[in-house]
Amino acid sequence: MITTIEPVGSWSWETKVASPGSDLFVQCVRQVLDVWAALRSLDLAEARAQADITVGAASGSAVALQVERVPVESPEAGAESVLLDALSALSGKNVGCVTIDLSLPGAPLRSGVPHSVQQLFVVSIDMWASGATTTTLHTFSDAWLSHDLRGHRQPNVQKENAPRLKAALAAITELIGAPVQPWDPGSHGAPTEYGFEDFPDDDPDLLDSWYMFEVPRRTERLQQKIPQDAPRYEAETSAPVDFVNVSTNERVIGYLWASENGDAAGYEPRTPEGHIAIDAAADWLAFLSQARRRGLSSLAALREAMHWKGTERSGTVVPGSLRKASSPEEVQGLSGQE
Numbered sequence: 001m002i003t004t005i006e007p008v009g010s011w012s013w014e015t016k017v018a019s020p021g022s023d024l025f026v027q028c029v030r031q032v033l034d035v036w037a038a039l040r041s042l043d044l045a046e047a048r049a050q051a052d053i054t055v056g057a058a059s060g061s062a063v064a065l066q067v068e069r070v071p072v073e074s075p076e077a078g079a080e081s082v083l084l085d086a087l088s089a090l091s092g093k094n095v096g097c098v099t100i101d102l103s104l105p106g107a108p109l110r111s112g113v114p115h116s117v118q119q120l121f122v123v124s125i126d127m128w129a130s131g132a133t134t135t136t137l138h139t140f141s142d143a144w145l146s147h148d149l150r151g152h153r154q155p156n157v158q159k160e161n162a163p164r165l166k167a168a169l170a171a172i173t174e175l176i177g178a179p180v181q182p183w184d185p186g187s188h189g190a191p192t193e194y195g196f197e198d199f200p201d202d203d204p205d206l207l208d209s210w211y212m213f214e215v216p217r218r219t220e221r222l223q224q225k226i227p228q229d230a231p232r233y234e235a236e237t238s239a240p241v242d243f244v245n246v247s248t249n250e251r252v253i254g255y256l257w258a259s260e261n262g263d264a265a266g267y268e269p270r271t272p273e274g275h276i277a278i279d280a281a282a283d284w285l286a287f288l289s290q291a292r293r294r295g296l297s298s299l300a301a302l303r304e305a306m307h308w309k310g311t312e313r314s315g316t317v318v319p320g321s322l323r324k325a326s327s328p329e330e331v332q333g334l335s336g337q338e
Contacts, residue, residue: 118274
């Protein structure tokens with residue numbers, strides 16, 4: 001099973017509240033918590049989450065409020081007040097739209113064993129002052145697909161997990177009282193009202209969406225975390241690489257690598273660890289950029305990183321984790337595995 005940064009598939013439900021009035025914040029918060037509770041009832045989401053909140057101004061396209069990474073412990077235990085507190089700065093003011101993106105950890109199954117993923121789903125609620133509401137469910141795991149994202153058949157994994165996704169879509173449809181609208185087919189799969197269409201059993205290389213789409217997009221997104229004119233090593237190489245584990249709080253959140261020819265280096269986030277793995281990229285890429293500015297080879301930079309104390313966000317290199325890989329692609333393959 002593989003976890004991505006970009007959604008593997010998405011589904012939406014559209015409704016219109018008769019009279020939202022001044023309770024727009026309350027209704028939006030309750031909607032997202034109700035969907036979370038529905039996923040919890042099916043053992044598809046854990047009792048903790050993170051919320052990103054965006055509020056648009058009543059006129060124009062200005063953002064009136066943007067708050068990220070709001071920790072929420074449970075849909076049943078004070079979550080409503082936590083989210084409303086985050087919105088309290090705009091209490092009594094006219095707003096145009098409220099968006100809550102709730103990132104939910106969960107655990108797909110393999111042979112009956114749960115494999116923890118820090119962002120299995122994101123529930124997004126867009127609620128406008130007019131009463132129009134769009135609820136969207138995004139998933140970031142290939143556990144529901146007939147083939148994993150490397151193009152290999154996974155009938156047992158699909159058999160265990162696809163019915164769980166089907167039950168989740170049915171539960172949200174019943175909760176909201178509107179038909180589910182699968183999004184158009186994307187890079188990784190074709191959503192349906194029941195889950196995903198099965199892939200044809202083609203050559204795995206033709207279905208390898210991980211390397212064709214996810215890795216290039218992820219690399220581009222991570223490189224944007226440092227200034228465009230910052231010195232940097234090559235992001236690709238055909239040479240073998242040395243790499244190390246990066247961890248925080250005893251959790252491996254990524255891998256730092258350098259090519260044996262000294263020209264290329266990078267940081268690969270361990271995507272099942274969610275935001276913490278992605279956020280760490282800013283510090284590791286800045287570290288590599290500074291090493292490049294000082295004229296160090298990529299291997300010398302990697303050796304120096306092994307003794308860096310790091311930051312609270314970056315984590316540190318795990319002692320004794322240095323090993324070799326045939327290419328960066330091998331390290332990238334590790335980074336997506338649950």
